[in-house]
Amino acid sequence: MGFYVVQALTGLASASALFLAAAGLSIIFGVTRIVNFAHGVFYMLGAYMAWTLTSQFGDSVLGFWLALIVASLSIGVVGLLVELTVLRRIYQAPELFQLTATFGVFLILQDVTLAIWGPEDLLGPRAPMLDGSVTVLGHPLPSYDLALIVLGPLVLAGLWFLFYRTRWGALVRAATEDREMLGALGVNQRLLFSTVFFLGTALAAFGGAAQLPKGGADLLMGLNILASVFVVVVVGGMGSIPGAFLAALLIAQLNAFGILIFPQGTLVLMFLVMAVVLVIRPKGLLGKAEGASRIESRALIEAAYPAPGVWERSFWALAIAALALLPLAGDAFALVLTKDILLFVLLAASLHFLLGPGGLVSFGHAAFFGCGAYAAALLVTYAESSMVLALLLAPLLAGCVAIIVGWFCVRLSGVYFAMLTLAFAQVLWSIVFQWTSVTGGDDGLLGVWPDTWANDDTVFYYLVTVLAIGGILLLRQAVHSPFGFATRAGRDSMLRAEALGLHVKQVQHVAMVFAGALAGLAGALYAFSKGSAFPDYMGIEMSFDSLIAVMLGGVQSLLGPLFGAGLFSWAAHELSTLSYWRGILGLLIVVLVLAFPRGLAGIPAAFRAARERLA
Amino acid sequence: MAEPLEVQSLNSYYGSAQALFDVSLQVAPGEAVVLLGRNGAGKSTTLKSIMGLVPRREGRLRFGERDIAAMQAYRIARLGLGYVPEERRVFAALTVEENLLVGQKEQTKSGDGRTNPWSFERLFQLFPNLAELRGRLGGHISGGEQQMLTIARTLMGNPSLLLLDEPSEGLAPIIVQQLGAAIKELKDMGLSLLLSEQNLKFASAIGDRAYVLESGHVRFAGTVDQLLADEEGRRRWLSL
Amino acid sequence: MTALLSADGLSKHFGGVIAVDAMSFEMAAGEMFAIIGPNGAGKSTCFNMLGGQLKPDSGRVSLAGEDITGMTSRALWGRGVGRAFQIAATFPSMTVCENLQVGLMRRYGRLWSILRSARKQYREEAEHLLRLVGLGEAADKLCGYLSYGDLKRVELALSLVNEPRLLLMDEPTAGMAPDERRALMDLVVRLARERECGVLFTEHDMDVVFGYADRILVMQSGRRIAEGPPDAIRDNRQVQAVYLGQDFSLEPVPGSVRGAA
Structure with missing residues (x-):
C-alpha cells in the first residue's frame, strides 16, 4: 500500500514541472494563436541556466530558490527577445508559417545550448534542506518531491488570480478572442503580447529549473517535454489552465504507474490516453467548444490552384528530361543525392495534398513514410518477399495504417487534428523503437536490398525516378480532379459542403489514406535505396522536416512545395557535415520565413513589390 | 471640447485591391455625420481606415492637431476616437462587466485632458x-x-468622437428605436458622431450632414436635408 | 394533403436557457413562409434544427410525411432540402462556376474520381444555373472576390443544384442594397411558384417580409406569439409591442436646429 502511495506522490511531483511548461504553452497559444515549438527549448534552457546559477549560489536555501527564479526570469528575457525579433513580425502570417518559424528558433537555441554547456548530461544539484527523504507509510520519498507537489497548485492559484482578478488578465482573455478589437479599444497589443510571451517562457523555464534536482539537464529534454506538453495541453483543453493542471496530474500518474505495469510502453500509453480523451471529448477535458478557427478567405483565394499553364508544362518537360539524362553524367554521388531528394519531394508532395487542398495540418506525416519503409523491410526480412511485391504491398500497408489513424484524426480539426497526428506518429515510433525482437529497435532492419535486376545503380535510379515522379504527378492530377475539388470544398466551407451532400469527414479520411499510401511508397523506395529501415524514418524530426519543406515552398502553390522540398533536402545534405548544422538550418528557416512570409512561391511577388516600391 | 476630424484624399487597400479612392470628409466638434451607401461601397472601410484597422491606407488624416495617418489603432483610440464595429465583436467569454473593464483605458484622463464622465452606473x-x-x-x-454593450464598452474609454459602423443592422425594429434614442442622447452630451448606415430613416433622424459613398468614391456631400431633397441622387447611389 | 414541412413541439435548450420552446407549424409546397422576431428569439436555433445543424431536444420534424428529425444537413440534401446561410457560405478558393460544378458532381455521384479533370465536368449545366440567378457573367470569377450580394446569389444557385422541394433561407437579403433585395426575392418567389418549392425564411428587413411572405410566424423567447398573413401580423398588438414597435419616433423634422455643418 505504502509503495503505491509513494508512487502516486512521485507522480504528483513530476506533474508540477509538466504543468508549468504546459501552462506556459497554453497561455502563449491563447493570446498569440501560435503553437510554439520553441517552448521545449525554453524548458531546457531553464534547467541549464538554473544549473549554472545554483552551482554558484545554490548552497543556501535562499540562494538556491533565488537561483531558480532568476534563471526562469532570465530565460523569460530570452523568450522576450525571440518575441521581439521573430514572432512579432509574423503574427499576421499564416498559422503554418508561425509553426515553421518557431521550429527554426527551436533548432537554433538547441545548438546554442550545445555550444554553451556542451554535450554532457548535467547532474542536478541538491536542494539545501530538502536533500534528504521522508518516510511515507514505511517507504522513502525525496523531500524535494514534497516541495514540487506544493509548487503546482501554488502556481495554479497565482495564475487564476492573475487571469480572473486583474485587468491585465481580462485583457489577456479578451485578446484570445479578438486582438484587433482590443487594439481599437486603446490597448497596446504589442506590449500585451510581449508580456504574455515573457510569462509563458518564464513558466516553462521555471518548470525546467524546478525539476533540475530531480532529473538534471540534458539536450534531449526539450524535444521530450514538447511531446508531453502537447499531450497535456490537448488533453486538458487548449487554452485552459485548470485543464492543463488536471491533464498534467493524469499524465504524470499514468507515467508513475504505467512504468510498473508496462515499463517499455509509457510513451505509447500516454498517447493512447490522449487519443481516447480526444475521441470522447474533442476539445479536451476542460476546453471550451469554440468555433473552428476560421481560415481567412483571402488566404483561401491564394490556395486556388489554377489549371496548369504553359509555363508549368514546360517545367515538367524540362525536369523529366534532366532527370532522364542525369545518369549520363557518370557522377555516382549525384545519382544518390537525386534519389534522396526525389523521395523527400514525394513525401512532401503527399503531405502538401493534406495541408493545401485538404486544409489538414498533419504533424506526423512521416509515420506513413516510416510504415512504408518498415513494411518493405519486414516483408523482405521475414517473408523473403521480392522487391516488386514489397513495393506493391508497402503503400497498401501504409494506407491501411492511415485508415486506422485517420479514423480517429478526422473527428478533430485545426490544432487538435495536428496534435493527434503527432500523437499517433509517436505511438508508431515507440512501437518500432521498443519492439526490438521484431523491428530491431534502435539498430533497425538491415539488408533491404533491391532485386538483382534492379541492383545496378542506374537501373535503380530510373526505378526511383519513374515511381517518384509518377507519384508526384498523380498527386498533382488529384488536386485538379473531382476528388481534389471535394477536399478543397471541405476545407473552404464545411457548412456548405455538408449542405451540398458531401460527407466531409469521409472525404478527409480518404485524402489521408491516399496521401499516406504515397508517403508509404516513398518510404519503401527509401528503404531499398538505403538498404535499411530505422525508427528515425518515422520520427518527429522527419515529420517536421517535411512540414518545413512544404511551408518553405508555400502551401498556396503547387510547384512551390516541390522546390521547397528539393532545396531543403539538398541543403540538409550540404550542411550536415558542419558541426552546428541543425542550428544553421534553423537560422536559415527563420531568415527565409521573415523575408518571404509567403514561401518560395512568393519570392517573385516579393521582388515585384520591391521593384514597384523603388520605382 | 471635442476635436475636429479631417480626412483628405484617403486611399485604402486590401492587398492589391483598392477599396477607397480619394475619400475626403470632415467631422466638426459636436457634429453628427452619416456615411451612406450600398453594401460594399466603402463605408466600413472608411471607418476602419480612420481607426487604423486596414492593412494599408494613404492620405491626410488629422484629429485636432495630431496626424493619425501612420498611427496604430491603439494610439488613435487613446486620442479619443471610439470605434464601434459592425459585427459587435463583444468578448464572448468575458462577463458584461469585464467587457466594460477592457474598454476602460489605463489613464484616468484621456489624451486631451478631459476627465472621464463614464462609469458603470x-x-x-x-x-x-x-x-x-x-x-x-x-x-x-x-x-x-x-449592440448596446459594444457601444457602452467603447464609451468606457471616454471618446470624444464616436465611429459607429451600421449600428442598426440586423436588429429588431423596436431595438433600433431604443438605440436611436441612446445615440441621440450621446449627441446631446456633445460627442461628435460619424456613423455608417444603410437605413436612411435611421440615419436622417440622427445626422446633421451626410456623405454618400459608391464603390469607394464620395458621390455626395451635404446636409441630410439636401440629400433627402435629392431624389435623383438617392435613387442612383442608394437605390431608394 | 400532407404539408410539405411540419414541425411539432420542437424544443432546444442550451445549458439552462430555453432557446426554442415547443414550436409547431406547417407549411405547404409553393408557399413563402417567414419567421420573424427579435434577436435571440430563437429563429436561428429553429432554423438550424430544421436544417440539420442542431439536433432538437424533443419534438418532430417531417418533410412530406417523412420523419426527418435530427437528420444531418447531408441527409437532408438527399431529400431535396436546399439551404442558404445567414453568412453566405461558398467555396472562396473556387470560381463561381466551379462552386456549382462541385454541387453537380456530387449530385451525379462523380466526386471520387482522381484521374478525371474536374473543370470539364457539368460546365454547361453549371452555367445554366448561373444564368438563372443572373450571374452568367461572373462564372469564372473566384467566389472570394465577389460582392456580398452576388455571394448570396451563388448560394441560391448552389441550393438549386439538387432541384429542391424546400428552401431554408436564413436572412437571405441581409447586407444587400434595397434593389438587390428586390431582385433576389423576386427570383425566389418565381422559383417557389414555378417549381412548387416551399421557401422558409427569416429576415430583419420588414419590407422584404411583408412584401414577399404568404404567411408570417412571429417568435419571441423561443415561442410562437402570432402566425398569419402579413396584414394580420402588421395589425397584431402583441407583435407591435415586442417587435415592430410604434413607428419610428425619430422621424426627421425639417427645419429643426442642427449642429454646425
Missing part, C-alpha cells in the same frame, strides 16, 4: 438593460444587448 442609466446583465457572459446575451 452612468452607462447603465443610458442602457438600462445592461445593468441586470452585469455578471452574464458577453456571448450569452442577445444581439440587441450586444
